[in-house]
Amino acid sequence: MSGIVQFRRPKIFYGWYIVFATGFVMTIATVPLFHAMTLWAVALENHFGWPRGQLSLALTLTRIEGGLMGPVEGYLTDKLGGRRMVLIGFLILGLGFLIFWQIDAAFWPVAPLYMFYAAYMVMALGQGMGSWVPMMTTINNWFSRRMASAMGWANFMSRGGALLIIPLIDLGINGSVGVPFTDITLGINHVVGWEGVAFILAVVIFAVALPLSFIIRNRPEDIGLRPDGENVPATRAGRRAAAAQAQGLTAQQAVRTPAFWLIAVGHGMTSMIILAIFTHLGLLLKDAGFEQYAGTVVILYTLVSMFSQPLGGYVGDRFPKRIGLFVFTSIQASAVVLLTFSTELWMFYTFAVIFGIGFGGRNPLTTSIRGEYFGRGNFGKILGISTIPMNGLLLISSPFAGYMYDWQNSYTIAFLVLAAFNYAGGVCFLFAKRPRIPNTPEATPSVPASAAAPATGDDS
Template sequence: MKSGKVDQAKTQRLFYGWVVVAAAFCVALVAYGVQYSFGKFLDPLSEAFGWSQALVTGAASLFMFSRGALAILTGRATDKYGPRITVAIGGFFLGLGLILTSRISAAWQLYLFYGLMVGFGLSVAFAPLVATASRWFVQKRGLAVGIVVAGTGVGTAVIPLLARYLIDTYEWRWTYIILGLVAWAIIIPGALLLWRSPEDKGLLPLGKAEAIAGDEKNQNIKEDSLTSERAGFSLKDAAQTRAFWLLLAIIIFWSICLQMVMINIDKHAIGLNIPEIVAAKFLVVIGVLSIIGRLAMGAVSDRLGGKRTLAICLVLQALAMFWLLRATDIWMLYLFAAVFGFAYGGCVPQLPVIAGEIFKLKSIGAIVGVQMLGVAIGGAIGPLLGGRVYDVTGTYYLAFMVGGICTILALILLAFIRAPRKVSP
């Protein structure tokens, strides 16, 4: 029986795991593209209803928090029911929330439809995708995860630019309707391709056939493939370690800086008398360079490890933030966008990589789900803080300074992370 599966895995022309990776890439592209397009709606919403920047960005903060808080539940649902039904339901509510946001007439509706409903839809767009892709690969797992998270970078580059064009052409209400329909058209069909594991299709993870065959040249693969699904920390055991909470704090500080920039960089550039069409391109540059950062630093982490690679990325991100404080010309902002995009993109795959290095794969989906809660907490604080500082001072200078300091704090905490000695069976 086993040998039959091994032969099937070896002789199959296109390993289905790559279909899973492609589907997860598309889901991440649309979901995160929607998330990072919210900055394009700040002025249209403020002007349409006379709302302050803080009130509008408050919806983004609620969205980030609800997405992260629900990521733990959707992660558990993925473990129990599989990613297909979980991601499909999330995609349905994401599209519905966007369409309902197009009909709002009061602030509470923005908070309900965008902050909560869209937030729920986005809660399926990271941990379930990364965990599912990881199960399909023993060999090339880092590459597979890197491709999936690169989808978020492509979405960051493409969807906000599309949103800007649609807002200018059709106004913001029709733009939300179109984005909702796009979410339904891509995420729901993509979810149906996300089989939980190779075993569900009578296959083996890529590289596991060699391990079972006992190829001596693949001895490390053999040991990993035969133990990784069973060995490691449960979520409960991981939560009892100092490394777990240090990593969560690092993620929160990093996310405060990230989301503060992603939501407010357009408004900041326009405040420097830079034309809107040019300001819109900074987010595109961030997105494109983040794709390169995810893939390049993913490869670097295979050699240096996740912790050292994350340290490099955090140093670059901090330097970019303090450069932003002095950036007044277009070329300076382009340079910021390039360095910041590469640095933040490089950070993204390191989060599940470090979790895997420290806690192994036994409960990696649930642990990454908790990481998303950290991203959400930071993501709730960052935009709200940026909007509040702007309302009070008229600039984002102090907000971006805080973002740089938060990045340095994350770097300091990283130095104190040590892998726990004991691994639960």
């Protein structure tokens, strides 16, 4: 019919739905376990009176487990896809929170401290299998040119979720939460306690596991798309060339490059202080007389890091990622030095702002640099293998801070040492030059036309 103009609704590239799903997955899986650890630590110390070195050991055990399971998680992600891995991981994570809910129950054959360790290991297993490795691999499959930005926005959404979850956990455990840069606290009359919060989290995790698995698609080719939403090459030769270009290095080739080890060690060194802060920040604030503001400081650095995530992604898509990593990790280390000597509440808030900038900006770059350097064909395996040296460093950070405190009644030396490791990790990133991807059959295997063409999906 002439004279009638028809408008088609613009299609949103499905990869952005994957980004949204990743943000949600990371929020549910990592925030209660790691970001809120400082709130759990204060509650458990008050309830059981455990020494801080023993409290810190829980995160150490998760890093030992992570180092052992990382390659397995990477292999399973490449084999099963992120879709199935999220479902499996969330079911295990929910079970872990159920155990945490009942760690002091009389029916356990061991003391509550050991059940706390067991619960955290089960939760860490579920978190590892169902969040970072599978979802970062999935985003790496869906994006190429805009990979850093996609990871930045996923982390932005994760931090946005943390802004909701952390104060809710704080309210549930303590009944109050402070307002940043003021002496005002908001409270509620009914407190469910740390046990009740753990049970609620278990229920939520079980409830969202299956719906999330329906949203996630492992690769754009599964639904007839290409990374970044680009057009599918019209010819068979074009499809073969595109598939070969995306394949990148094998895991065996990647581990033989200096870049692999510099990135893995740099990532581990710059994450050591983060793990220590997750555990000890609330305890440090308690010692300074600001225990009621622990959740507020966590919320503040989470808020700042939320907006720093897309900034890091923007930088990574336009400038060398290794330089961006050096800058952001140096900012993060400088914040820790400030934290070490903080005595007033405004100093802790200033730390939170600076730390949020560095911590948030580095996050999308630590993963996207691997995709840029090593390709998407074996990304899950490469990412999983890299967790071995990373977790080898992470497992000592939190207990080191805890035992140094138990020995000296101060975090000063521990945090300064970890800040020095942080600076050294930034230098590792700076020297991580992009490896040359050889044009060999091993690196770019012959891909059948059916593999390069749109697939029907292998786990729908």
